[in-house]
Amino acid sequence: MxxxxxxxxxxxxxxxxxxxxxxxxxxxxxxxxxxxxxxxTIDNTGLGLIITGLxxxxxxxxxxxxxxxxxxxxxxxxxxxxxxxxxxxQQRGIxxxxx
Amino acid sequence: MEIVYLxxxxxxxxxxxxxxxxxxxxxxxxxxxxxxxxxxxVSIACLLLLAQAFKLPSLRDVALVLALLAAxxxxxxxxxxxxxxx
Numbered sequence: 001m002x003x004x005x006x007x008x009x010x011x012x013x014x015x016x017x018x019x020x021x022x023x024x025x026x027x028x029x030x031x032x033x034x035x036x037x038x039x040x041t042i043d044n045t046g047l048g049l050i051i052t053g054l055x056x057x058x059x060x061x062x063x064x065x066x067x068x069x070x071x072x073x074x075x076x077x078x079x080x081x082x083x084x085x086x087x088x089x090q091q092r093g094i095x096x097x098x099x
Numbered sequence: 100m101e102i103v104y105l106x107x108x109x110x111x112x113x114x115x116x117x118x119x120x121x122x123x124x125x126x127x128x129x130x131x132x133x134x135x136x137x138x139x140x141v142s143i144a145c146l147l148l149l150a151q152a153f154k155l156p157s158l159r160d161v162a163l164v165l166a167l168l169a170a171x172x173x174x175x176x177x178x179x180x181x182x183x184x185x
Contacts, residue, residue: 001100009103012148016110019141023114026121026137032129035121039133043140050107050144054151057100063156067147070163074140077170081136084177085129091182094127 008056015049022046031097032089036082043078047071104152108145115141132176139169 001009018041025038051071055064118137125131143162150158 005100009100012103012107015144016107019111019114019144023117023137026134027117032127032133035130035133039136039140042137047140047144051147054147057151063159066159066163070143070147070159070166073163073166073170074143077166077173078136078140081170081173081177084174085133088177088182089127089129 004056008053011049011053011056015046015053018042018046018049032094033086033096036086040078040082043074047074101152104148108148108152111141111145111148115145128176128181132173132181136169136173139165143169 022038022042026035029035029038048071051067055067058064058067115138118134121134122131125134143165146158146162150156
């Protein structure tokens with residue numbers, strides 16, 4: 001294994017840890033607002049780490065750019081969906097969880 | 100290197116399977132759609148890993164389409180269904 005393989009494996013594994021922790025958070029958190037936080041963490045950091053790990057292994061710069069494009073698309077989508085769901089939940093009168 | 104890709108994909112599948120619990124027990128419809136978003140993200144990551152592991156570049160296009168459709172489905176749900184439910 002070369003150095004780049006080791007770095008990429010570490011990135012992939014830490015991404016997987018983020019996915020696991022985020023899923024546990026999605027299962028354990030009490031209301032929709034806190035669950036939004038869990039989900040956006042998965043989308044941003046977990047997928048970001050995995051895509052960085054894969055982009056290090058990419059054969060060509062174009063391939064790395066494509067992976068980055070997928071990540072940017074997911075970032076944009078998760079941010080807008082999170083805002084939309086949080087705003088609508090507030091309009092429907094769902095109270096944020098306290099204590 | 101392939102073994103690392105496959106191991107990470109397996110861990111992600113574990114996350115996906117445990118996400119089903121939230122779909123079954125979600126207290127509001129939004130919680131269920133959040134679990135759906137989780138499924139989309141996990142499957143995007145899985146497809147990218149499998150594309151690299153099995154040298155199948157077309158799987159990356161599938162991941163791209165999935166990224167587009169996941170956003171569209173969640174936005175449609177909120178705008179059309181959840182907002183005008185009552």
